[in-house]
Amino acid sequence: MPYTSQMGLPWAPQSDTSHEAAIAAEAFAATQEARVLAFVTARGAYGSTMKEAEMEMPIQRSSACGRFFALVAAGKLRKTTERREGCAVYQVVSQ
Numbered sequence: 140m141p142y143t144s145q146m147g148l149p150w151a152p153q154s155d156t157s158h159e160a161a162i163a164a165e166a167f168a169a170t171q172e173a174r175v176l177a178f179v180t181a182r183g184a185y186g187s188t189m190k191e192a193e194m195e196m197p198i199q200r201s202s203a204c205g206r207f208f209a210l211v212a213a214g215k216l217r218k219t220t221e222r223r224e225g226c227a228v229y230q231v232v233s234q
Contacts, residue, residue, distance in 0.1 A: 147209075168206070171198060175206040176215055180231050186219060188226035 151157040178196055179187045189207050193200045207229055210216040214232055221228040 168209075171202055172206045172209055174198070175203065176210055176231070179210075179216060179229060184230065186221070186228045186230035188223050188228055190224065190226045 149161065174196065175192060175198070178192055189200065189203045192198060192203045192207070196203075198206070207216060211218060211229070216229045217232050219228045219230055
């Protein structure tokens with residue numbers, strides 16, 4: 140799967156529309172990522188699920204998933220073994 144050059148957002152290689160959407164998403168993905176990190180940070184040790192972020196923030200679930208996964212990959216969030224309402228709980232990684 141190819142990725143955009145700046146934020147590393149995935150896109151479907153057989154779709155010009157997908158590529159254009161991924162490039163357009165780069166304009167707001169960094170801001171969303173910062174907001175998701177701030178949201179999870181504010182919740183302290185309780186952490187957050189993607190579902191909770193979707194319900195309490197102005198973010199769609201598909202975008203929340205992408206931002207959570209990117210923050211995990213960057214070492215800023217970690218997925219815990221805890222689950223709430225069937226959803227994985229994420230916490231901020233202590234630096």
